[in-house]
Amino acid sequence: MTYLLFAYFLALTLPLFIRSWRAGLNGLRIQAIAMALIIWQHGDHLAVTPLIALADMVLFRAIFAPWYLSKMATERGVSHHFDLIPANLFVWTIAAILIMTAFGFSATLAGEYSRSITHLGVACSAVLLALLILATQRTPLGQAMAALTLENGVALFELHAHHHVEWVAQLGMTLVYLLSVLTMALLVRRLGMVDDAPEHPADTAIL
Amino acid sequence: MSLLPLIAVVLPLFGALLLLIPALFRHARFLLLLIAGLDMLALLPLTVPMERSYFELDHFMVVDATAQLFLLLINALFVGIALHMHNRLRAAPELTTDIHRLFRLALVFMAAANAAILSNHVVVAWICLELTALAAVPMIHHQRRDSATTAAWHYFLFSAVSLGLVLLGVICLTHGIELTVGAERVSLFHDNLRLEVAIADPIWRRLGLALMIFGYASKLGMVPLYSWLPETYDAASPSVTTLLAAVQFNAVFVGLFRMLQVYGGNDADLAGYQLTALGLASMLLATVKIVSTNNYKLLIAYAAINHAGVIALGLALGRPAAYGVILYVVSNALVKAILFLTAGTIKAHYRTKKIDELHGMIREMRYSALFFLVGTFALLGFAPFGSFFGEVIIMTGLITTGHFITFAALGVLLSVVFVATGRSLFPMVWGEPREGAVRQRESLVALGPKIFYLIILLSLGVYTPAPLSTLLQQVANSLGTR
Numbered sequence: 224m225t226y227l228l229f230a231y232f233l234a235l236t237l238p239l240f241i242r243s244w245r246a247g248l249n250g251l252r253i254q255a256i257a258m259a260l261i262i263w264q265h266g267d268h269l270a271v272t273p274l275i276a277l278a279d280m281v282l283f284r285a286i287f288a289p290w291y292l293s294k295m296a297t298e299r300g301v302s303h304h305f306d307l308i309p310a311n312l313f314v315w316t317i318a319a320i321l322i323m324t325a326f327g328f329s330a331t332l333a334g335e336y337s338r339s340i341t342h343l344g345v346a347c348s349a350v351l352l353a354l355l356i357l358a359t360q361r362t363p364l365g366q367a368m369a370a371l372t373l374e375n376g377v378a379l380f381e382l383h384a385h386h387h388v389e390w391v392a393q394l395g396m397t398l399v400y401l402l403s404v405l406t407m408a409l410l411v412r413r414l415g416m417v418d419d420a421p422e423h424p425a426d427t428a429i430l
Numbered sequence: 431m432s433l434l435p436l437i438a439v440v441l442p443l444f445g446a447l448l449l450l451i452p453a454l455f456r457h458a459r460f461l462l463l464l465i466a467g468l469d470m471l472a473l474l475p476l477t478v479p480m481e482r483s484y485f486e487l488d489h490f491m492v493v494d495a496t497a498q499l500f501l502l503l504i505n506a507l508f509v510g511i512a513l514h515m516h517n518r519l520r521a522a523p524e525l526t527t528d529i530h531r532l533f534r535l536a537l538v539f540m541a542a543a544n545a546a547i548l549s550n551h552v553v554v555a556w557i558c559l560e561l562t563a564l565a566a567v568p569m570i571h572h573q574r575r576d577s578a579t580t581a582a583w584h585y586f587l588f589s590a591v592s593l594g595l596v597l598l599g600v601i602c603l604t605h606g607i608e609l610t611v612g613a614e615r616v617s618l619f620h621d622n623l624r625l626e627v628a629i630a631d632p633i634w635r636r637l638g639l640a641l642m643i644f645g646y647a648s649k650l651g652m653v654p655l656y657s658w659l660p661e662t663y664d665a666a667s668p669s670v671t672t673l674l675a676a677v678q679f680n681a682v683f684v685g686l687f688r689m690l691q692v693y694g695g696n697d698a699d700l701a702g703y704q705l706t707a708l709g710l711a712s713m714l715l716a717t718v719k720i721v722s723t724n725n726y727k728l729l730i731a732y733a734a735i736n737h738a739g740v741i742a743l744g745l746a747l748g749r750p751a752a753y754g755v756i757l758y759v760v761s762n763a764l765v766k767a768i769l770f771l772t773a774g775t776i777k778a779h780y781r782t783k784k785i786d787e788l789h790g791m792i793r794e795m796r797y798s799a800l801f802f803l804v805g806t807f808a809l810l811g812f813a814p815f816g817s818f819f820g821e822v823i824i825m826t827g828l829i830t831t832g833h834f835i836t837f838a839a840l841g842v843l844l845s846v847v848f849v850a851t852g853r854s855l856f857p858m859v860w861g862e863p864r865e866g867a868v869r870q871r872e873s874l875v876a877l878g879p880k881i882f883y884l885i886i887l888l889s890l891g892v893y894t895p896a897p898l899s900t901l902l903q904q905v906a907n908s909l910g911t912r
Contacts, residue, residue, distance in 0.1 A: 357587065373591065380598060386608050386616040388618060389553075389618075392553040392554055395557035399564070402561075402564045403560075403564065414580065
């Protein structure tokens, strides 16, 4: 499983240094594929809950969400020159510190269960880096990618537990993810892909 | 067990499905009213305190005192919101364009909020809260203005982060339990969690609690992830704002409350410190903003953050202030509904949200001005409203448990808010009206729900009927062991 986590980690961190939104979306795709393979490796994918989780990873996280955002970015003619986080040494240093903090924190959490350190470290890194992207991004496309990175980070965290939630709950979580992507796409389309809309208060709502 | 409360979920969903039929679009406002009314009627038996009971849905849903109280509250609020929408559409038919979409979403929102309150399963409750947020996003930008779309986008992002943190907290708690009892014995039903939490791995358990409190607090609009709240409440239409401020707020509060019920007295120190810090910081921020704003809708929005802070302080104390917290939460929901709906009526008439442009409302819109005035009194915690007694009980709790510094800070902040709000809002009601002002006729249909809310608010302060008092006490008793 370690090589899958390593692949996830690369898919998480490399897009931060590559100036392209395609790299970000492909990163999300690889993260989802890595998680699908982790579920597969657990060997209990024939049970209903893991099967739903597997379908979620492959169909929605690896295929649908990146494809949909990519389609919209292409339609809108978004420039290929796109930084997920500001390309400067200061922000890269913060990203590096967050990753180190995540692994340090996971070492404390995992305690005697040292095999968990890598898994938790990568999951914590995903959550913290997603928050960093959200904090530094001004474009709806970048913020959407940050939200999806956060969703993936939480899902990776969830894979660390061996307990399976009831299949109804897993189905509900998949539905929430799908609806989130659709809502995100609707708003991103309306806001425009690159520039954030003006932040002025409303003045005509009267219903 | 009777399946009656399940109507609160099924009926709005059925209404939303009906609104997919084009022939019913022009009757949308009547349908919304009908569904809201029937829903409330069906829930009336819940006014009688009853034993904790489950639906035959594999125990996924539960009717306990908490569910009873908050189902009644949010559905009563929804009737008022439906009446307000009905009245606004009657007065301004140009607003009916695509209104069936808004109503469909409002019904889905209500079904999800009711399901979140009834849920006995942590993850199912989380899913339902997510669904309320996802239904709210298109409602916020229903009028398709840039500012509303931006607000909807920010609401969506903040919601994704805060509820993401809640889920992360649930996963941590699950893992903590798994480490001690084994994966196959973990159960995420609230009843079972109460027993499991006590034996869970303490590090994971505490991390889970900290994340859940932070996530829920952010969803309630507390610092540091608060900025979505004033922006969204300001940009959305008044009825949608009321749905968010009064209905969704309570559904999220129930999520937090149930988590604290599940934890019982475990990690009460961590919960206490975290809630106190978040509460005081939120109150401080809200106070500064209330002093500086010139927009009455924003002022009410910041007052909502301030109230969330008071609620957090009360929850931090656990059992000693529990009754006060519940009283305050219920009163707060009614006050926000009165103020936001009245603010909508005022905005529709004057076409401005600026405080300094409004004077002498009492001469032009007598009833709206009166409701605004009385709502402001209740907002500020005047006697004899329920909010006054809620605040008094919370402050007494702070004293009796020896939290003197928090008490002093709360007193100072509430006093500043008191002066700043009064200074801003009262001149809107009194003073010289604008030139050529004519007294407006105000519909009784629009005033009805506000009168009803006001009666409940007064009754919570002056005389609480025995069944309601028992219900409030039962909910309060379910919190913590301290």
